[in-house]
Amino acid sequence: MAMFVHLTSAASTPRMRRSGIRAASHGQDGARGVYCFPVLPSYVLTHQWLRELARFGGGSGGGLVAVHVRLDDEQPVLVGHYADRARSSQAAVRAAEAVRRVAALDDPRGWEVFVPRAIRPREIHRVRAAPQVAGWRYRPDAHGTPPCTCYGCRIRGGYGARRLRERMPHPLDGPPPPARVLLARIAAAGDDPAALREALHWFGMRRRGPLDQLTRLAAHPDPTVREDLVWAVARWSTPGVTNLLDTLATDPDPDVREAVEAVRDAG
CATH class of the missing domain: 3.20.170.30 (ADP-ribosylation fold)
Structure with missing residues (x-):
């Protein structure tokens, strides 16, 4: 046995x-x-x-x-x-x-x-x-290695998680800039897709946001901006998200429609 x-x-x-x-x-x-x-x-x-x-x-x-x-x-x-x-x-x-x-x-x-x-x-x-202090945390040999604060590694709500992210911000995964800073970047970007997509990336890490000031991007001529708008607002609890996703679900670009379908299936 x-x-x-x-x-x-x-x-x-x-x-x-x-x-x-x-x-x-x-x-x-x-x-x-x-x-x-x-x-x-x-x-x-x-x-x-x-x-x-x-x-x-x-x-x-x-x-x-x-x-x-x-x-x-x-x-x-x-x-x-x-x-x-x-x-x-x-x-x-x-x-x-x-x-x-x-x-x-x-x-x-x-x-x-x-x-x-x-x-x-x-x-x-x-x-x-069982002993409550035996074993490793995060991964074997993690002791002495700086922790990773990327979206995949961090534990949301974990002890000291917010202070750790502020002390060691990840270049791609935050913490995100304040909403007012992101809105200023969007206003300065004009119709530049790259700048708009970068701002939407950071908005996607928030739980709520100024949806009324982002809705206009649903009519942006670049479909990658519209697709990133879907991913940015999909998890927000802000009123109006459902209506915006309904609009984007009929977008002429198939990638945008698939993004809406994916976030709804995940939810």
Whole structure:
């Protein structure tokens, strides 16, 4: 039998003991299952994911616990580095082989095992308290490396996130200039598509904006400006966004119409 550890909120302990671990996580290609990691001789490596999971609020309501799971050696699983998940290149192996592969690595940090089903109650070996400070955050070897403040890396609403972005602004992802500065740039740009698109890029990072002063761009002769207008205002909570998108949904340019369709499908 192969032994793995699954880290989860302590508040879930009674439910797990009663009905097992739900297949609530999404693996590569959208599969649903449970993430875990082999129990290795190294206590720190076994619990390496703890700080990263806690960073996303997984430990709220009593912290995280370590759930030891015992699976049949022949259980099909996926094993690989977390970065391989997006490329759908994690290997499909048996549970025992997954343990062997991870244990043989010189540096198993960032590796994971995905069980493509729920964990049954009888497969839970034990639940115990876990150290709340073990493991890495952001990525292995991130300590001592300046954090990235790009849109893809930053955690919206995270502790100190706003101060970090102000101290280390990203050249493309902000923080965006104030609305009055962007409006001044648009007024000075005239009909220059490049300048208008740059201002719309920054407007797209805001939650609200002066929609009435941007509506005229829906009639701009350059379709790339109209398309960027769609992406800029799509997530705004400002009244009138729906009406503007309705207008752009009938735009003569197919790229503009596709942009409206994409933002509505995402919403």
